[in-house]
Amino acid sequence: MSARPYNFAYLDEQTKRMIRRAILKAIAVPGYQVPFASREMPMPYGWGTGGVQVTAAIIGPDDVLKVIDQGADDTTNAVSIRAFFAKTADVATTTDTTEATIIQTRHRVPETPLTGDQILVYQVPIPEPLRFLEPRESETRTMHALAEYGVMHVKLYEDIARHGHIATTYAYPARVAGRYIMDPSPIPKFDNPKLDDCPALQLFGAGREKRIYAIPPFTRVVSLDFEDYPFERTKFDAVCEFCGATDSFLDEVVTDDKGGRMFVCSDTDYCEKRRAANKKDAAE
Amino acid sequence: MYVAVKGGERAIANAHALLANKRRGDRSVVEIETRQIEEQLSLAVDRVMSEASLYDREIAALAIKQARGDLIEAIFLARAYRTTLPRFGFAEPLDTKAMALARRVSATFKDLPGGQVLGPTFDYTHRLIDFALGEACDPPPPATAPADAAPAAPRVVDIIAGDDLIERNPQGEYDAPIADVTRDPTEFPASRDARLQTLARGDEGFLLGLGYSTQRGYGRNHPFVGEIRFGEIEVEMVVPELGLAVPLGVIAVTECQMVNQFKGGDGEPARFTRGYGLVFGQSERKAMSMALVDRALRADELAEEKIGPAQDEEFVLSHCDNVQATGFVEHLKLPHYVDFQAELALLRELRREAGAPPPDAEAAE
Numbered sequence: 334m335s336a337r338p339y340n341f342a343y344l345d346e347q348t349k350r351m352i353r354r355a356i357l358k359a360i361a362v363p364g365y366q367v368p369f370a371s372r373e374m375p376m377p378y379g380w381g382t383g384g385v386q387v388t389a390a391i392i393g394p395d396d397v398l399k400v401i402d403q404g405a406d407d408t409t410n411a412v413s414i415r416a417f418f419a420k421t422a423d424v425a426t427t428t429d430t431t432e433a434t435i436i437q438t439r440h441r442v443p444e445t446p447l448t449g450d451q452i453l454v455y456q457v458p459i460p461e462p463l464r465f466l467e468p469r470e471s472e473t474r475t476m477h478a479l480a481e482y483g484v485m486h487v488k489l490y491e492d493i494a495r496h497g498h499i500a501t502t503y504a505y506p507a508r509v510a511g512r513y514i515m516d517p518s519p520i521p522k523f524d525n526p527k528l529d530d531c532p533a534l535q536l537f538g539a540g541r542e543k544r545i546y547a548i549p550p551f552t553r554v555v556s557l558d559f560e561d562y563p564f565e566r567t568k569f570d571a572v573c574e575f576c577g578a579t580d581s582f583l584d585e586v587v588t589d590d591k592g593g594r595m596f597v598c599s600d601t602d603y604c605e606k607r608r609a610a611n612k613k614d615a616a617e
Numbered sequence: 618m619y620v621a622v623k624g625g626e627r628a629i630a631n632a633h634a635l636l637a638n639k640r641r642g643d644r645s646v647v648e649i650e651t652r653q654i655e656e657q658l659s660l661a662v663d664r665v666m667s668e669a670s671l672y673d674r675e676i677a678a679l680a681i682k683q684a685r686g687d688l689i690e691a692i693f694l695a696r697a698y699r700t701t702l703p704r705f706g707f708a709e710p711l712d713t714k715a716m717a718l719a720r721r722v723s724a725t726f727k728d729l730p731g732g733q734v735l736g737p738t739f740d741y742t743h744r745l746i747d748f749a750l751g752e753a754c755d756p757p758p759p760a761t762a763p764a765d766a767a768p769a770a771p772r773v774v775d776i777i778a779g780d781d782l783i784e785r786n787p788q789g790e791y792d793a794p795i796a797d798v799t800r801d802p803t804e805f806p807a808s809r810d811a812r813l814q815t816l817a818r819g820d821e822g823f824l825l826g827l828g829y830s831t832q833r834g835y836g837r838n839h840p841f842v843g844e845i846r847f848g849e850i851e852v853e854m855v856v857p858e859l860g861l862a863v864p865l866g867v868i869a870v871t872e873c874q875m876v877n878q879f880k881g882g883d884g885e886p887a888r889f890t891r892g893y894g895l896v897f898g899q900s901e902r903k904a905m906s907m908a909l910v911d912r913a914l915r916a917d918e919l920a921e922e923k924i925g926p927a928q929d930e931e932f933v934l935s936h937c938d939n940v941q942a943t944g945f946v947e948h949l950k951l952p953h954y955v956d957f958q959a960e961l962a963l964l965r966e967l968r969r970e971a972g973a974p975p976p977d978a979e980a981a982e
Contacts, residue, residue: 339701368802373700377693378941379948403955410951412625440955458945469931471805496967502959521959541941543802567962584954585961599955 342389342422348372352390352545356536359547364509365477366460371543381414382540384437384456391452391536392418392435397425399433404441404582404599411439430602440503442524444581444603447533449550455518457539460546462506462516482514485557493562502567507556509548514557523567523582528554571596576607640685654678663869663898664688668939669695670799670818672868672897689820693940700799707795709853709862713872713895714772716848720899723773724842725876731770736847737899773844774874774891783876783889805931806917812934816910817896819937821903827927827937828909835925836913839878840892847871847899871896873904877912880919890919 340346348370355369374382392398398418402411406428414437415426427433430445437454447453463473466484476482485506492500505522509515517528518537528535528548535548548554558564569583574595581603583596598604641648655662655678665677669692676695684690720736723729735741777783796811798818803811816824831838849869853862873894881887892912894904913927926932936942969975 343701345701345703368804370800370802373693373696373799373940375697377947378944379946380944380951382944403952407625408952409625409629413629416626416629439951440953458948469805470935471931497970498963498967500963500967502963503956519953519956521955523959541945567959569962582955583958585958599958 339421342392344389349390352386355545359545360549363549363552364513364515364546366544366546368543369545371540378541380410381439381456383538384454386540387454387536387538388435388437392422392424396434397427397432399427399436401441402439405601428602440519441599442520442527444600447531449532451533453533453535455537457518457537460516460539460542460544462514477513485514489557505556507554509554510552515546521567521582525556573598576604578607651678651682654681661688663900665691665695667897668692668818669699671695671699689939689943696940706854711850716846716850718770718846718848720847721770723844731768784891803934807934812914815934816907820939823937824906824910825902828906830925831909831913831927836928838912840909841876843874843876845873845901869898871899871901871904873908875908875912
């Protein structure tokens with residue numbers, strides 16, 4: 334038994350064509366979850382098998398790939414997926430958001446605005462925004478078909494009644510192109526506004542759940558809210574300890590066991606660029 | 618500077634090296650050979666083949682070695698290998714009547730054509746640790762019957778069906794498309810072929826628990842083991858270019874036919890109903906569990922009240938796959954600090970608004 338050589342970007346061409354057909358359908362019907370014949374991948378379900386399959390189906394030899402997890406290029410799973418494509422597709426990889434043509438992400442949208450030459454691929458655990466309100470797929474598909482989204486608004490209303498706030502802070506539901514409600518994957522709601530009118534194509538892959546959905550470029554994406562309780566982006570009282578950013582999503586780092594905390598940018602590329610710029614300014 | 622998240626690349630490489638070293642264990646102990654796993658841990662190999670949907674003893678044994686004996690991990694390895702293999706067609710239906718039987722028992726008839734064949738089974742062993750196995754052993758060769766003595770052993774359910782006492786299997790259309798749950802996303806309600814495939818590769822423990830729950834009243838279906846048979850059977854495939862069925866090889870399977878609670882009324886004479894289980898290799902526990910759950914999942918079709926989880930198709934089929942389940946459960950150990958941070962921020966805001974004292978004030982008290 335010798336190790337057999339795998340196809341470019343691991344998946345065979347037939348599988349890639351099948352995934353591309355699902356992607357095209359997803360783009361044609363923004364926010365609609367297209368079932369696809371998800372394959373078993375050589376990494377576990379929950380580790381980004383949907384995102385990896387989408388990336389494998391769209392990547393070409395000239396692409397430049399960036400992979401982030403929690404906004405960072407150097408988290409172990411991001412490193413592992415980047416290495417997977419460097420090995421199986423021999424593509425150039427980068428940590429620079431502006432250099433990348435494909436960015437695969439888990440849980441974040443980069444702070445640096447994306448362009449029309451880029452594709453953002455999200456890893457999605459549970460694609461169905463209604464899943465925790467209705468566990469049955471046969472039911473939720475009907476609800477989507479009829480645009481019967483009342484339960485979602487009731488859920489948000491109950492949050493307000495109980496907490497005085499909509500208590501959803503990530504995987505915050507949004508309506509795409511005025512029709513389907515989608516789960517933007519567990520990105521913090523801080524990132525939701527970036528989905529709206531984005532020049533880049535956004536693809537969402539859920540491997541275990543076998544669904545692909547998409548937001549085409551320049552599509553209206555509206556986070557659900559009420560007139561008297563409008564959607565609010567998470568605000569931080571702190572600034573990034575490293576680069577001083579006031580406009581980025583911050584990770585809280587525990588520095589000791591006496592309540593010591595510091596806040597740093599979750600987007601490592603954004604933070605490093607700002608630090609380099611700060612240094613240059615200081616030198617001038 | 619706090620940089621615990623840095624250095625992921627080196628950490629991964631080091632972890633892999635450590636794992637390889639742990640896998641090998643104490644170098645003064647002889648390394649296990651995959652042939653030994655194939656021969657001496659053959660039931661583990663059977664389980665991996667079944668739940669990976671890949672009949673390849675060599676790959677399964679290698680996967681067990683690579684996974685350090687973690688069978689779900691081994692199943693995962695074998696599946697990830699299987700998914701890269703081309704699928705060039707469907708085999709002809711297996712004719713389990715023609716199986717070369719190593720074991721065949723019926724709980725419904727004391728004796729029957731072909732007889733009860735006990736075969737290799739743990740069933741009547743006393744579960745006493747056999748300390749002699751701690752040393753090398755060379756058991757005496759088992760007794761054998763004359764090669765030409767194997768009488769025909771018709772399937773028990775066919776015998777019952779001869780008296781019209783059990784429901785007929787629906788006649789399949791020869792050219793009807795066959796589901797492949799490894800190539801198409803499951804839709805609900807699922808077709809019976811998709812359901813049986815999903816159960817056949819479902820987790821043995823999960824199906825065992827569900828099957829057990831039907832016996833304890835959560836969707837009871839009054840099962841009798843019509844027959845369990847284990848043995849070898851030839852797989853054939855029709856090659857269109859040749860226009861005839863070509864043998865591909867011999868595989869070992871365990872088949873369980875449950876005879877269940879009868880149905881009748883509205884002019885239909887009463888008949889027993891069926892539940893079906895089939896797995897690679899020898900695993901009666903899995904085949905029986907599968908048959909119980911298959912029967913439970915026919916609740917809608919047979920207009921039965923659904924009161925147990927084993928009767929809920931979406932629940933069972935969506936959660937019986939151990940590779941999917943272990944992936945999603947274990948992914949919780951991946952970093953989630955972005956989402957957690959968003960929750961922290963909200964929680965602090967809620968507490969501030971509710972007038973909770975800031976942590977500093979509490980610490981000062």
